[in-house]
Amino acid sequence: MHVAVIGCGAAGLVSAKHLSNAEGFTCDVFEKSDRVGGIWVYSEIESDSRQLPTHSSMYKNLRTNLPKEVMEFSGLHYKRKDISYLPAQDVIDYLNEYANLFDLKKHVKFENLVTSVKPVGKKWELVAKDLNKDEDYTYIYDAVFVCNGHYSVPIYPTIKNQEKFEGLQLHSHEYRIPERFKNMRVLIIGIGPSGQDISFDLAQHAQIIYLSNHSPEYLSSRYPENVVFKPDVSHFEKNTVCYKDGSSNEIDAILYCTGYAYKFPFLDESCGIEINENYVSPLYKQLICIPNTTLAFIGLPFRTFIFPLLETQVRIQHQKMSWTM
Template identity: 45%
Template sequence: MRVAIIGAGAAGLASARHISNTSDFSLDVFEMGARPGGTWVYTDDVGQDRYGYPVYSAMYKGLKTNLPKEVMGFPDFPIPEQSRSYLTQAEILNFLELYAAKFDLMRYIKLNTMVTEVRPEGNLWKITSVHKPTRKESTELYDAVMICNGHYNDPIFPNIPGQELFSGSIDHSHNFRDAERFKGKRVLVVGAGPSGLDLTLQASTVAEYVVLSHHSSEPINTQYPPNVELRPDVKRVIEFNKVEFVDGTCCCFDEILHCTGYRYSFPFLHESCGISVDENHIEPLYKHMIHIDRPNMCFIGIPFNVCAFQMFDLQARYFCKVLDGSLSLPSTTDMRLHTEKDMRNRWAKGYTKRQAHMMGPDQQSYYDDLAAAASTTPIAPVMVKLRDLSVKKLYNDFLNFRQDRYKILDEHNFVKV
């Protein structure tokens, strides 16, 4: 069986590790960058790379992980022990390169190779790609395809009423590389996810002042520097530099930086693939990963608010069982009914379409369900416990939470050391 993997970030590498370990499978991994690592590879480039192709990197200088390394390793390859739990972008990239070397994955990876189209051909997948340096195009057929292109490709730019009046710069964190552009300026950061909190802090080191606008359901108790202020949602731009918030207050800015998330984006999937994305709800996916109508296509890494690397590994193990025949999927009808029931439960909990694939409090049951169906090792509950604690501390003590250091004792317990 010939398998294609699109993307050599953490999800693609985990997929390659398990596919390459399955007998009678051959493998090609398509990676548009010059090295593996996906979102963890930093580049100064914004917009286009040296070859004139789009840059999808969302990495910026100074980024540190929001989760401790104890949660971020793979089940069979943890991050090596060291004196800190929260690591830099470069350290996570180095870890992924160690992982690729450990399992001899580089021999499968086609670097600087962008997939331009995936379309079905009978029961196979026809994949067209271009080698960016030479612009040489290739088309090949595969028995199965794993989509591992990540979440951070297509930034969401909210439309602020009156924004056409604004005389300063309006940008997205996707294009942020360092804070020097904000030196001496008045900056509005929109969005209080991890990137919004972090870039507010980075901007405050050089800006005149920074306002963080948010509607986060999580209370933000962090004590920011004195030149940082929290405000509610933006209502409109009044004039060339004045912004009004929903509480009626106003403030003047030189820059607006949206930290407002991303859309799932698969620009290489031809419409004949039968995949739709509506406000980040991807259909038709069984267990948030298997194409219901064409189960030889799967998406690794769609769920969010998860223990990401651990989940990538589990999803890859599940799909390998499907491909080698040791796991039989339900009928198309039953997979569709199961998915419809899952989504009805989500809507009943108040989830929006943008939260269709959010796990959070549901993640342990999702992991256990996958592991039980595939008769494979589940993700230890301690991972979820430590992840949830770290997320809570992120909002309660953002300036200091990365000083914490943890040690996992067993499948259920950890300690702070």
């Protein structure tokens, strides 16, 4: 079986490793950038000369919120032994070492942007633009692994009068360095992994940080002294945030740490995939497309040990396809 893998982050690399090593399987990996790593690649440049986005949701000082011991693929350990929670660059180094160890880059079509995927009989037609040649090419595959990630399309909440706020408004996707917020009064909305981590990153530079959330389980955690917990936001005024408990604060900037939307712009309607309220369906075990079972989505779940999950999902889909050969 000839398999297309879309994306060359962690999910795409582990897919390529298992598919390329399996008897009876070959694969091509399509990656719109010129390197492996996906979300782990840090860049302060927003777009390239082609006006394509070049930065992921990675910020300069990010450290993993999981220990490296649960962020490994089989066959390779991290070289670093002194700490468990790693800077992002260590993860990039690991993914490149993994790609080199298993000779995966030879399967990657770098700077190829997938624009269309649709079923044609029992096979799949994939169209990709070669960004260097500015030409579209059409390929036929027996199966498709979607590995394009889901941390690139920001979700913004709808809050009364937010368009009237006169200060800076950013999503965590756009956050890069804390120095930009020096001496500012910053409101962070959301207390997921990004909201928590960015509040620590900002604390040494911002004047004060208001961390708006409705998750009391986090209130017992230790935060820097200039991080103040606040309830959900009611509305904004031109330089003020008003909360649902009636209190208010003057602020200079808002950071929305409110998550990301699933998006697969290259999938044709005939693939049978729908996204409703950020739920992808119809999928079996959040993995296999039920109407077209040779279409798989690697890495949709979150709040999990993602690297072992990716490898498990790849093994499951590979085994399922092996039974049909």
